[in-house]
Amino acid sequence: MDVPRWLCCVSEELVTGLERGPIFGYRHVQTLLYFLLLTYTYSMRSVLSVAIVAMNTKGTSPNPNIPTYTWDNQSVVLSSFFWGYLLLQLPAALFGKKMGVKKLLAVCMLTNSLFCISIPILAEHSGSVGVIFARVVQGLSQGCIPPLVHNLLGHWAPPSERSVLGSFSYSGAIIGNILALSTTGIISSSWVGWPFAFYLFGGFGLKWIVLWLIFGADSPSSHKSIGAGERIYIESSLAQDCSMVIPTPWKPILKSLPFWAITVAFIGANWGSSVLLTEIPTYLDKILEYKIKSDSLLSAAPYVAMFLGAIIFSHICDILINREIISRGTARKIFSTIGTFLPAISLILLGFIPKNRAPLSVALLIINGGISAGGLCGFQVNHLDLSPNHAGILMGLTNSISSAFSIISPLIVQYIVTEQDNPFQWRVVFITTGAIYIATNIFYVVFASGEVQSWNEVEEERTGLVSD
Known part of the structure; x- marks a missing residue:
């Protein structure tokens, strides 16, 4: 069964009258x-x-x-x-x-x-x-x-x-x-x-x-x-598919401070997550002297906490926005701050905990993972706020740029940590990572926005700023 062309642009209210499958x-x-x-x-x-x-x-x-x-x-x-x-x-x-x-x-x-x-x-x-x-x-x-x-x-x-x-x-x-x-x-x-x-x-x-x-x-x-019913329901509800033909407004995107705010926030998050993923198993082994089997389970614990944190934070964030307690932009900034400032503090504290207090270090690592999930309902979804029509391009640009820092962070760790059993060198790593978390979030809070940007719309073509 072919779906009429007009169905792709039908309003969401009209969709409720169609079979949902x-x-x-x-x-x-x-x-x-x-x-x-x-x-x-x-x-x-x-x-x-x-x-x-x-x-x-x-x-x-x-x-x-x-x-x-x-x-x-x-x-x-x-x-x-x-x-x-x-x-x-x-x-x-x-x-x-x-x-x-x-x-x-x-x-x-x-x-x-x-x-x-x-x-x-x-x-x-x-x-x-x-x-x-x-x-x-x-x-x-x-x-x-x-x-x-x-x-x-x-x-x-x-x-x-x-x-x-x-x-x-x-x-x-x-x-x-x-x-x-x-x-x-x-x-x-x-x-x-x-x-x-x-x-x-x-x-x-x-x-x-x-x-x-x-x-x-x-x-x-x-x-x-x-089935025809489910197909019509899906395709007719995706009115934004019609906007996919809009040429990408490259110049306005690259000039947009809210876009760069998200990108800078991604840089800080990628740096921190790269250190957590690639270096923490070595830290557990060489500094805290956990055996390889324990290392493996403990390395996974922050991600278990992150999964649970994502469920909790996203629910709270939606309540605050949908009940109009705070604006969408303010919600993004609050949860991004939760997901960066508190992990930054826990990482800095981690560098000063002695070996004989190893369980406390492990607890901080787990807390770090759980709280960092705040960023998932903060800067992570902010592309959709700025431009529903070009969110995929924004995400591609942000991921490409920020992924470079996932390369740099392990190399800098190797430069700093020349002796893997030296706790003072690891302290420098954690302080540096915490400082990057804080600095990138400050930039995000100052320049981020929760509003749809003018270059999201087709009318921007008339300005001559949109290119294929």
Whole structure:
């Protein structure tokens, strides 16, 4: 059944009169696939953060055949993923929009999974250089995934359900971190050893490709099994799809202080999360002297707290906005401040806690993860406030720029921490990270906005500032 062209621009009020389709429909199946996609990709991203400790520590596994190495460039290895990650986000968004997402996403996941599986082999035959090569390729393939998922949600998530479907999809990233960080240490200390962790998560990725090719679709109109009622409901409710033909106002975007406020906030968040993800397992091992199995579970704990914090903070934020207790812009600034200032304080305090108070250090790390979730309903969603029509482009630009700092932070940690068992050097790392959190949030609070910007609208074409 073909959907009339006028249905794509129908008002949201008129949509309520259309059949809504099944309570659990194909749009939910697609969302579950996105959730699993992000779960597996983030598992493959995070596994090295814990495994690298076992890769460079003799006797971690009872199996004497499990290889170990002595690398003095661990931070370079950990940062190499982001060398590729920032390069293809915008090209992927543009190519996926023009050529379709389904096959491109399958190719990205296939590449990512195969190179994850190849890391133990490359480590044995090419050392850290081989692992760096694999991680760069993984970064290139994974960098395509967020804009492609955003593209798919734009076709499958009705406005009335977008918060639920979108949040569930992207929560896969948090679950992926939890999965990898909580199990990798256990696997590494077992008889199968650290190589099996890469085989396991890479295998999950290959399994997902099969599910995606069978059940995935670019849009409701290209899905072979969706009912007419659900298809009409989804496509007619997405009135903003009509705005996708609007040329991108590149100059106004790049001149917009509210846009740069979000980007600067992302820079601070990426810096902090990169330190938390890539360096904390080493800190737990070398300073707090937790065994590898404990390291793995403790490294996952901040992400469990983040998942719970995201649920709590997003609910409170929506109540404050919907009941008009505070403005949307004020809400974004408050929750961004919660998600940056308090983690900054906890990280700075972490550097001054002595080794014999290790449980307190662990508690601060967990609190840091939980409170940082405030940013998810702060700057993280602020693109949609500024420009619903160009939110995908804004996110692509922000991610590309801020991802560069995920490369820089581990390298600076390696420069500062020349002796991994030196607590004073780690103190400098935590103070620096806290200062960056605070400085970037101050910029955000001063220049951020919760209002739709003038360059969001078609009328901007008349000013001559909009370009194809």
